[in-house]
Amino acid sequence: ALILGIESSCDETAAALVTSDRRILSHKLAGQEAAHAPYGGVVPEIAARAHADILSPLIESALAEAGVTLADVDAIAATAGPGLIGGVMVGLVTGKALAHASGKPLIAVNHLEGHALSPRLAEPDLAFPYLLLLVSGGHCQLLLVRGVGDHVRLATTIDDAAGEAFDKTAKLLGLGFPGGPAVERAAAQGDANAVSLPRPLMGSAEPHFSFAGLKSAVARAAQSGEHRAEDIAAAFQQAVIDCLIDRTRRAIGSAPGVTALVVAGGVAANQGVRSSLQSLAASYDLPFVAPPLWLCTDNAAMIAWAGAERLAAGLTDPLDTPARARWPLDPHAAPARGAGV
Numbered sequence: 001a002l003i004l005g006i007e008s009s010c011d012e013t014a015a016a017l018v019t020s021d022r023r024i025l026s027h028k029l030a031g032q033e034a035a036h037a038p039y040g041g042v043v044p045e046i047a048a049r050a051h052a053d054i055l056s057p058l059i060e061s062a063l064a065e066a067g068v069t070l071a072d073v074d075a076i077a078a079t080a081g082p083g084l085i086g087g088v089m090v091g092l093v094t095g096k097a098l099a100h101a102s103g104k105p106l107i108a109v110n111h112l113e114g115h116a117l118s119p120r121l122a123e124p125d126l127a128f129p130y131l132l133l134l135v136s137g138g139h140c141q142l143l144l145v146r147g148v149g150d151h152v153r154l155a156t157t158i159d160d161a162a163g164e165a166f167d168k169t170a171k172l173l174g175l176g177f178p179g180g181p182a183v184e185r186a187a188a189q190g191d192a193n194a195v196s197l198p199r200p201l202m203g204s205a206e207p208h209f210s211f212a213g214l215k216s217a218v219a220r221a222a223q224s225g226e227h228r229a230e231d232i233a234a235a236f237q238q239a240v241i242d243c244l245i246d247r248t249r250r251a252i253g254s255a256p257g258v259t260a261l262v263v264a265g266g267v268a269a270n271q272g273v274r275s276s277l278q279s280l281a282a283s284y285d286l287p288f289v290a291p292p293l294w295l296c297t298d299n300a301a302m303i304a305w306a307g308a309e310r311l312a313a314g315l316t317d318p319l320d321t322p323a324r325a326r327w328p329l330d331p332h333a334a335p336a337r338g339a340g341v
């Protein structure tokens, strides 16, 4: 089957055409960095307007590059949440309009399931159940991915997401926006041992993540004027990696029978994060799967792929499916200290 995917939940407008046998016929991405850079973060109203301006021509160019028309498409998959509600509505309503006009089924995709299933687009042999570290701008979770629409959340952050911590650190250090790649570049020129930073919840008996205390410590180190930005960036990145590894090691112990350790989401584009997880997996004789970098950060190929997986499972959605700002992958997960997402 051929799936058109649409993504607009944050500050990336994206459209892609992907087949259920994993051929990516086209994938188009329009970032909005320049529009948001003056504000040091994503402004929801600006994002929604930009998605509305660019999405239709982007879909046209994705279809053209793939050499297909809407008549060739078997289903239309659009992100229906979670995310910035204005942007989600733009993408979802566009998907609904195309589905209605073409008579093809709509698949309302959870953006987090897009990230969660993206490793199976890259790696055909990756079978359920796998242990997933989902690390992105808005989320930091350990999930048991048991199947399509079947996710058990083992851990989440009790405060900030890891990507959010990268973005805030970049801002504190004056490295610009988006922060993750900028911090990674600065860290490569720094000495992680030159600055001492905390590792919140490391070694804790509870399964969760925490990054707020680390962010505060970065702010103090930056304001002290005693350190090079590169050294703070390196120390910060190492502290995040140490926390991710410690929490993931704990989860491996509580999730026997998984086929692989898998990482997805924007922070999975970080080379230090990838190589540390790879070593961790090797020490447990577990296969390690990380999607290529472009598939880690937001894109529409992962949404089209989640659509392909859902279509194969017979899951399509009515045209009155609502856009959702919040949409947990595991609806049964207990709140982490009452504050988790």
Ligand code: ATP
Binding pocket: 010, 082, 083, 111, 115, 135, 136, 137, 138, 139, 162, 163, 164, 166, 167, 178, 179, 180, 181, 184, 265, 266, 267, 268, 269, 270, 271, 296, 297, 298
């Ligand atoms: P969510 O998926 O939780 O809704 P999002 O869609 O905004 O959030 P993604 O696009 O998946 O998030 O990831 C973006 C995040 O990844 C940003 O916080 C960014 O700083 C971070 N990131 C991107 N590249 C890197 C990198 N090389 N190193 C560290 N972090 C990175």
Ligand code: MG
Binding pocket: 010, 011, 012, 178, 298
């Ligand atoms: Mg982005």
Ligand code: FE
Binding pocket: 111, 115, 136, 137, 265, 266, 297, 298
């Ligand atoms: Fe994302």
